[in-house]
Structure formats: C-alpha cells, structure tokens
Amino acid sequence: MKKYTFFFIFLVALIIGLMVTFQFRAVNKAAQGVPASRDQELTIEYRRLETEKANLQREINDLNSKLAQANKGQKEALSALEGELDSAKVAAGLVKITGPGIEITLNNPQASAEVERAPTLFTLRDEDLLRVINELRIAGAEALSINGQRIVATSEIRYAAPFINVNLTRIVPPYYILAIGDPEQLRAAMDISGGVVEYLRELGAAVDIQTSENLTIPAYKGSQP
Amino acid sequence: MWVGVWALLGLLLGVILGLYVPLFFPVAYAKYLSVAVLAALDSVFGGIRAAMEDTFDLAVFISGFFSNALLAAGLAFVGERLGIDLYLAAVVAFGVRLFQNLAIIRRRLLKK
CATH class of the missing domain: 3.30.70.1880 (Protein of unknown function DUF881)
Known part of the structure; x- marks a missing residue:
C-alpha cells in the first residue's frame, strides 16, 4: 500500500504539472494568437465574401454574354452597312x-x-x-x-x-x-x-x-x- | 518525507514534459483546463491537510482528484453550451475550499 501511495502521489503530481504547463502554454499562445471570437468573425466574413464573389462571378458572366451579343449585333450591322456600301458602289460605277x-x-x-x-x-x-x-x-x-x-x-x-x-x-x-x-x-x-x-x-x-x-x-x- | 520527494519529482517531470511535448492544447479548451487545474490543486491541498490530520486515504484522494477535475471541466463545458458562466461556480467553490484547506494547514503548522 505504501508503495502504491508513492506511485499515485507521483502520478497526481505529474498530471498537475502537465496540466499547469499545458494551460500556461495555451494562455501564452492565446495571447499571441487569434481569439475564438475573432476566429468566428473571420469565418463569417469569409462566408460573406464567398457569396459576394459568387455574385460578382455571375455578374461577370452576365455582362460577358451581353458583350458578346452586342458584338454580334455590331458585326451584323457592320455587314449590312458593307453590303449597302457595295451596292451603292455598284450603282455609282465605282467598281468593275x-x-x-x-x-x-x-x-x-x-x-x-x-x-x-x-x-x-x-x-x-x-x-x-x-x-x-x-x-x-x-x-x-x-x-x-x-x-x-x-x-x-x-x-x-x-x-x-x-x-x-x-x-x-x-x-x-x-x-x-x-x-x-x-x-x-x-x-x-x-x-x-x-x-x-x-x-x-x-x-x-x-x-x-x-x-x-x-x-x-x-x-x-x-x-x- | 519520501512522499514529498516523489511529489516534487512528479511535478518536475510533468512540467518538463508539458513544456517540451510538441502537443498543443486547443485554445478553445483552455477555460476548461484552467478550472480543472483549480480543482486538482484543491484536491492536492485537501490531501495535504488530510495527511496532516492523519486521515489520509489514497482512494479518497485519487477519486476526489479526478472527479473534482472532471466535474469542474464538465461544469465549464455545460455552462459554455447553455450560455451561463457555470465555471464561475467551480472557481468560487474550489477557490473557497482551497483557502480553507490552506488556512487549516497553516494553523496546524503554527500549532506545532
């Protein structure tokens, strides 16, 4: 029984030492690191920015398609004008x-x-x-x-x-x-x-x-x- | 007297291990650990007092040590979940007992 006592006292002391030092290190680290609330804030911010980014991406796609359509329209208008110019040149005798x-x-x-x-x-x-x-x-x-x-x-x-x-x-x-x-x-x-x-x-x-x-x-x- | 040597040895080894083990305790659980440390310290002082009164029982000491620490950490955890600072209850209770134990030890030492 006496032997066990020594052992358990030793064990308890060991555990206390471990806990105290772990706690010491955790507190020290917390002082330098990011607090839990800040962590949450940043997560929320990150999610918000993600959705914002997705929205902006959608907007980019939308505008790109609009731009493509506008370009296509411009091309058609240009070809129509060129056709008109060609027929006008024929009528004016400017082409062979x-x-x-x-x-x-x-x-x-x-x-x-x-x-x-x-x-x-x-x-x-x-x-x-x-x-x-x-x-x-x-x-x-x-x-x-x-x-x-x-x-x-x-x-x-x-x-x-x-x-x-x-x-x-x-x-x-x-x-x-x-x-x-x-x-x-x-x-x-x-x-x-x-x-x-x-x-x-x-x-x-x-x-x-x-x-x-x-x-x-x-x-x-x-x-x- | 040998008990004290063993205790000091264990403490030293624990501190060294704690400082050099490349394991990090998550910061989020630091609160629970702190209350558990307080409970453990209370148990230790209780044990010293019991030893001085010659009523020291190893089983009581060990069970008290672990159950106090776990209860304190559990209280802190539940309190966190419920939005009540239940760990304050643990801090107050164990703090009071700590000082009581310390006072009894002091008186005993002075009486001798």
Whole structure:
C-alpha cells in the first residue's frame, strides 16, 4: 500500500504539472494568437465574401454574354452597312462589273465601191452616242461604258470638235459601247425598227451588235466629286 | 518525507514534459483546463491537510482528484453550451475550499 501511495502521489503530481504547463502554454499562445471570437468573425466574413464573389462571378458572366451579343449585333450591322456600301458602289460605277450584256461597235461611214459617199459627209456625233446610251438605259442596262469610260451619273458625252469627250477623256472612233443587262432585251431595244440603230445605219454608219455572256465593264476612273 | 520527494519529482517531470511535448492544447479548451487545474490543486491541498490530520486515504484522494477535475471541466463545458458562466461556480467553490484547506494547514503548522 505504501508503495502504491508513492506511485499515485507521483502520478497526481505529474498530471498537475502537465496540466499547469499545458494551460500556461495555451494562455501564452492565446495571447499571441487569434481569439475564438475573432476566429468566428473571420469565418463569417469569409462566408460573406464567398457569396459576394459568387455574385460578382455571375455578374461577370452576365455582362460577358451581353458583350458578346452586342458584338454580334455590331458585326451584323457592320455587314449590312458593307453590303449597302457595295451596292451603292455598284450603282455609282465605282467598281468593275462583270456579267452578260451586249457589245455595240459604232464607226463612221467608210468609203466603199457600193456606197459613193464622202467619208466626211456624215460622222458620228455626241448626240448619236447619247441616243444609243439613252436607249440602252431604258432597256434596263445596269452598267455602261464607251471605249473603256464608265458612264456614271456625272459622266458627260460632249462634242469637242473634232472629238468626243466622255468623262473629260477624248475618245476616237470606232466607238465600243458595252452594256450589262439582259442581252435579249438590250438587243431588242437596239434592233427595234425605226430605232436609233436603224437610223444610224441609214446614215451610213457601221453598227455591229454582239451579245455576250461575259462582259467586263471597268470602274469609273475619274476623281470622285 | 519520501512522499514529498516523489511529489516534487512528479511535478518536475510533468512540467518538463508539458513544456517540451510538441502537443498543443486547443485554445478553445483552455477555460476548461484552467478550472480543472483549480480543482486538482484543491484536491492536492485537501490531501495535504488530510495527511496532516492523519486521515489520509489514497482512494479518497485519487477519486476526489479526478472527479473534482472532471466535474469542474464538465461544469465549464455545460455552462459554455447553455450560455451561463457555470465555471464561475467551480472557481468560487474550489477557490473557497482551497483557502480553507490552506488556512487549516497553516494553523496546524503554527500549532506545532
């Protein structure tokens, strides 16, 4: 019994020493460390920030999708505007155009054995070209050119003796008139009896009409007003 | 006299172990441990008093030591859960008994 007493006293003393030192260390550490209440506060703060972060993330996604939509809309608007610009350029004659149409060659009367007529008696004048162009326009020509000069809204066909000016450029016979449009319709407008072609032929001018499936009319070369 | 040597030896070893064991007691439980320490100290003083009165009983001492410590820690724990500072009851009760025991030991020593 005496031996056990020693042992238990020893044990109790050991436990007390352990407890006291543990407590000492815990208190010391608590003084330096984070108090329990602060810990809780920080946890709450952390949770709050987490939810806030999630909300902001959602907002980012939302705004990103909106931005993408806006970009898509902008792209569509841009392509629509570009299409409009392209058709406007075609209408204004600023681009080269290719398509089916007719090719008319006009030349001054040539002296020959059958027709005894002086070459200078009749020459093609600006009015003749204007009438041909006018007929072609009313027949639905989309694009016109004379000797490589594109006929646009501001183009003039003017007699500047002894030449004709188109787009302020001097042109000489033979005159090649290109017209893009429905070839049959254009040809019919030219061949109509009593029309401008018959009239010119009567006066002795050489008129040749060719339909073509693949004509290329150059762009307007002058400066844009 | 040998008992005292053993007790001092145990205390020293406990302190050394406590200081150098790389184990950390969670700070949240420091309150419980502190009340348990108080209860244990009360038991020790009670034991010393009993030894002086020659009524020391090892079983009583050991059971008192552990049950007091556990009860004090348990009170603190329950109090924490219920929102009442029940550990104050343990502190007051054991504090009072501590001083009583100390007073009796002092008187005994002075009477001798």
